[in-house]
Amino acid sequence: AQSVTQLDSHVSVSEGTPVLLRCNYSSSYSPSLFWYVQHPNKGLQLLLKYTSAATLVKGINGFEAEFKKSETSFHLTKPSAHMSDAAEYFCVVSVTNTDKLIFGTGTRLQVFP
Amino acid sequence: GAVVSQHPSWVICKSGTSVKIECRSLDFQATTMFWYRQFPKQSLMLMATSNEGSKATYEQGVEKDKFLINHASLTLSTLTVTSAHPEDSSFYICSADTGISTDTQYFGPGTRLTVL
Numbered sequence: 001a002q003s004v005t006q007l008d009s010h011v012s013v014s015e016g017t018p019v020l021l022r023c024n025y026s027s028s029y030s031p032s033l034f035w036y037v038q039h040p041n042k043g044l045q046l047l048l049k050y051t052s053a054a055t056l057v058k059g060i061n062g063f064e065a066e067f068k069k070s071e072t073s074f075h076l077t078k079p080s081a082h083m084s085d086a087a088e089y090f091c092v093v094s095v096t097n098t099d100k101l102i103f104g105t106g107t108r109l110q111v112f113p
Numbered sequence: 114g115a116v117v118s119q120h121p122s123w124v125i126c127k128s129g130t131s132v133k134i135e136c137r138s139l140d141f142q143a144t145t146m147f148w149y150r151q152f153p154k155q156s157l158m159l160m161a162t163s164n165e166g167s168k169a170t171y172e173q174g175v176e177k178d179k180f181l182i183n184h185a186s187l188t189l190s191t192l193t194v195t196s197a198h199p200e201d202s203s204f205y206i207c208s209a210d211t212g213i214s215t216d217t218q219y220f221g222p223g224t225r226l227t228v229l
Binding site: 036041042043044045046049090099100101102103104105106 | 122145147154156157158159206208218220221
């Protein structure tokens with residue numbers, strides 16, 4: 001069975017500093033992995049997805065994630081945080097051979113001026 | 114891009130009443146729609162999967178007689194919470210699958226349900 005574990009429930013950074021949101025996955029097969037962002041009063045937005053192509057995936061708004069099979073990790077990074085990045089971030093894995101998604105518990109990112 | 118809307122965005126109802134939530138794909142046809150539930154400061158939990166014209170598939174532990182799902186067209190799915198109770202208060206989110214890429218879902222903004 002697939003699952004994802006987000007290692008930090010809350011991350012705080014200063015504007016202009018790097019962002020690292022950690023996610024480990026568990027899957028018997030080569031997984032499809034995603035990062036979604038949820039801003040208050042807005043729908044979940046797809047940041048990026050990995051589907052067994054390049055291990056370094058570039059997403060929107062300057063975010064990227066690297067798939068590391070040896071570490072079963074899919075951490076989300078951004079070189080320089082912006083105030084508008086403050087939101088809830090979910091690491092997600094798709095269930096093999098289905099349309100279903102399994103969400104991690106989320107990481108709340110706070111960005112201080 | 115693909116846009117999904119939900120209506121209402123929030124609703125307050127009395128215990129014992131039923132509430133209907135609509136989910137619409139605005140600029141594409143959704144072969145599959147999904148309903149999730151999110152408790153405060155928790156993750157999204159898939160409740161059910163619905164395909165147009167067929168019965169919804171519910172996840173384990175979700176009462177299908179309490180959470181009625183109807184997927185009447187390729188652009189509309191509805192979730193009806195029947196005989197709502199305070200423990201049904203939650204944030205309900207729908208998503209839609211375009212059918213082009215089966216693992217990419219587009220999410221609605223959610224509906225906050227409060228049962229008094």
